[in-house]
Amino acid sequence: MPLNAMPDAPASGATKARILDAAESLFMAHGFEATSLRAITASADVNLAAVHYHFGSKEELFQSVLARRLDPMNRARLELLARLESEAAPSPLPCERVLTAFLSPALTLARDPARGGKDFLRLLGRAYADPAPFIRHFLAEQYGVTIARFKAAFARALPHLPARELSWRLHFIMGALSYTLAGTDALKLIAELNPHDTANDEVLLRRLAPFLLAGLTAPLPDPSTVTRSLRGESARRRRAAPAARKPV
Amino acid sequence: MPLNAMPDAPASGATKARILDAAESLFMAHGFEATSLRAITASADVNLAAVHYHFGSKEELFQSVLARRLDPMNRARLELLARLESEAAPSPLPCERVLTAFLSPALTLARDPARGGKDFLRLLGRAYADPAPFIRHFLAEQYGVTIARFKAAFARALPHLPARELSWRLHFIMGALSYTLAGTDALKLIAELNPHDTANDEVLLRRLAPFLLAGLTAPLPDPSTVTRSLRGESARRRRAAPAARKPV
DNA sequence: GTACGATTCAAACAAACGTTTGAATCGTAC
DNA sequence: GTACGATTCAAACGTTTGTTTGAATCGTAC
Numbered sequence: 001m002p003l004n005a006m007p008d009a010p011a012s013g014a015t016k017a018r019i020l021d022a023a024e025s026l027f028m029a030h031g032f033e034a035t036s037l038r039a040i041t042a043s044a045d046v047n048l049a050a051v052h053y054h055f056g057s058k059e060e061l062f063q064s065v066l067a068r069r070l071d072p073m074n075r076a077r078l079e080l081l082a083r084l085e086s087e088a089a090p091s092p093l094p095c096e097r098v099l100t101a102f103l104s105p106a107l108t109l110a111r112d113p114a115r116g117g118k119d120f121l122r123l124l125g126r127a128y129a130d131p132a133p134f135i136r137h138f139l140a141e142q143y144g145v146t147i148a149r150f151k152a153a154f155a156r157a158l159p160h161l162p163a164r165e166l167s168w169r170l171h172f173i174m175g176a177l178s179y180t181l182a183g184t185d186a187l188k189l190i191a192e193l194n195p196h197d198t199a200n201d202e203v204l205l206r207r208l209a210p211f212l213l214a215g216l217t218a219p220l221p222d223p224s225t226v227t228r229s230l231r232g233e234s235a236r237r238r239r240a241a242p243a244a245r246k247p248v
Numbered sequence: 249m250p251l252n253a254m255p256d257a258p259a260s261g262a263t264k265a266r267i268l269d270a271a272e273s274l275f276m277a278h279g280f281e282a283t284s285l286r287a288i289t290a291s292a293d294v295n296l297a298a299v300h301y302h303f304g305s306k307e308e309l310f311q312s313v314l315a316r317r318l319d320p321m322n323r324a325r326l327e328l329l330a331r332l333e334s335e336a337a338p339s340p341l342p343c344e345r346v347l348t349a350f351l352s353p354a355l356t357l358a359r360d361p362a363r364g365g366k367d368f369l370r371l372l373g374r375a376y377a378d379p380a381p382f383i384r385h386f387l388a389e390q391y392g393v394t395i396a397r398f399k400a401a402f403a404r405a406l407p408h409l410p411a412r413e414l415s416w417r418l419h420f421i422m423g424a425l426s427y428t429l430a431g432t433d434a435l436k437l438i439a440e441l442n443p444h445d446t447a448n449d450e451v452l453l454r455r456l457a458p459f460l461l462a463g464l465t466a467p468l469p470d471p472s473t474v475t476r477s478l479r480g481e482s483a484r485r486r487r488a489a490p491a492a493r494k495p496v
Numbered sequence: 497g498t499a500c501g502a503t504t505c506a507a508a509c510a511a512a513c514g515t516t517t518g519a520a521t522c523g524t525a526c
Numbered sequence: 527g528t529a530c531g532a533t534t535c536a537a538a539c540g541t542t543t544g545t546t547t548g549a550a551t552c553g554t555a556c
Binding site: 030034131165168174175180215216218 | 277278279281282373374376377378379380413416417419420421422423424425426427428452455456458459460461462463464465466467468
Binding site for chain 4: 036052057058
């Protein structure tokens, strides 16, 4: 009898893939430490030892879960950036299009080739905030060249921006992006974001992009602007010369 | 012999505080799940059972660690906002000063009353991304009124911005802030941010504020702007009508 | 059918976990 | 000094953890 090529057969050779799917979902929901291998293998309906047979350890499983989708996403980012740059040549690619090249592959992934796209992005958002060395090393290796490439593209688009300022702003962008992707129900903290919005990642990124672009192209900070009113001497100055305030 | 009031005595009544300090540091470094009570009590040099005697459980200890600094910080935020608003009355408080009222107490905390200020902010950044129910419930209760209050202040400063758009942008702000505060060495991913920068939180927030302000006051998103080039038809349009691009 | 590498399985491993217990100790009021 | 509540302590509780083992099973080539 033909045992192979059955679409929903649990005993097919897809044990490895089923472990990856279950692990992705559970790691996303509870984090790396709080997810046990027994919970994963039970959810995937495979034997406990299968994880070590196919992946070697829990940490390697986690890295495989990330790499399965991160790898193609970063490749798509680099390819899209190269394509847009060659189209715009010889003039440098404008800032908002570099940003598009960075965000849109994430959007495509969120819209889910196969299943788990959104779960994965939330997992990725969590991984960014995890200080575990094996996670940080993995992300650094996986993201290093991509970030460097985009940083160079942004530097060309924003020649007036000092390199260190650009580094910080890319850091802020990664923060807003990963936090948004992590999509904890901290949303409910803020307000009446209806379920429609949270479900539609395209709407989400269409709102995120202008926000990030504005921050990226913001004027350079003025040393006296932000921390001025914090020491308690703002009352008199505020009333005396309100027009002296900088239009940040 | 006078056993009390010794500054560095390990046997003083400060057992509870020593547990809080050690827990704050270790929770920051390894997260909630990956930090064991045995590691905490060993670091604090107290008996293992002291945690349950003084706090009841590991989860309640975690909440106490957060509340010890979050409570005063949010109170300072609300008081500063009220002070600035009353100074600006009857005109509404401008956007950048509402943002200042939100950020500067975090800066003050980072500059460390006593010790552990920076460790705590990194811990808080991690907690934002943690989906554990008891953490989310705690943060929602702790932050609910503060966020609502600031949202109202921002709404007065930005009357043209739809309420839902404002909610999203506050969400992005929380993301960039918490990710920055979490301060994982993802910094090293991006670039040559020298140690001086990462050590100086004032510099950090002075760079974060203009970024966030620009995003907050960005023009409303244009439906066709962001996702346009993502489908693959951008080449012809880009060359044909470059002037049609919106100056987002 | 027989042999063999790849895979799955039930069972057990030692270690670490959060939590509980009950006695020992401390500080203070009588 | 005696009594008492608050606190500390060593030890053990039962569970769960990641990992390992060795035999059973499968799929395929001879």
